Amino acid sequence: MGDLGVRSVKSYLKDLIKKHQVDFVIAQAENVDNGKGVSVLKYLELKNLGINFFTGGNWTLFNPEIYSYLNDPNEPIIRPANYPSNYQGLEYKYLNTKFGQVLIISLLGKIVGRDLKIDFKNPLKTADDILEKEKNTPKIATIVNFHGDYSSEKVVIGHYLDGRVTAVIGDHWHVPSNDARILFNKTAHISDVGMNGSLNSSLGVKLDIAIDRWLNGSKLKNELIKEDDLQFNAVLIDFNIKTGLANSIKQIRLTS
């Protein structure tokens, strides 16, 4: 989330990669450009900080300068797969690792108050279609990112895909949920992985603005907090490259 999100990644990621011998890192970047979308500059900066692939959310298509990257199968960034097909960006992509390819899919759930008029495809059916289309492509893992508001959707999609993908990782709340676990058929799941960025804010936005809007109905625009303590939220997943199923999922939450 915003510049403090980048600062949080800068502060923590390299040490974590080393400490846990992480093979690849996947992150959501839809809010990195001052809360709205992802600029090319921020995309390149985050890649340099050790992130190997970027998933998509409801703000991914906000900044048109990222469209050519979303359309290029070799650039590791996607938008949610269930936008209508005439939208910019490929539906899914593969990340190449030294062990083999990883299929990565983002899906959008119902988002409160935004994009309600867009005729999104059903995320469960979209996942089914992609998995069917890609069933014969060699891969060591399939990672699904579910960008949703409704806790029920976030839980249900984990069970729906259980045993068919390596992990279903929820986000968009910016608040981590405490339910990371391996589901019955060995898919790693968490309802929401949380955000990276400011600790004492309304999901990155200055508190006085958020409170004034709520308390007094003011029309103040969101303004991201520029200086604050940091939080870093992530999950660490260990999986079997032969079966593509998960052995463990561990939540990481650091603050400073």
Ligand SMILES: [Fe+2]
């Ligand atoms: Fe979002």
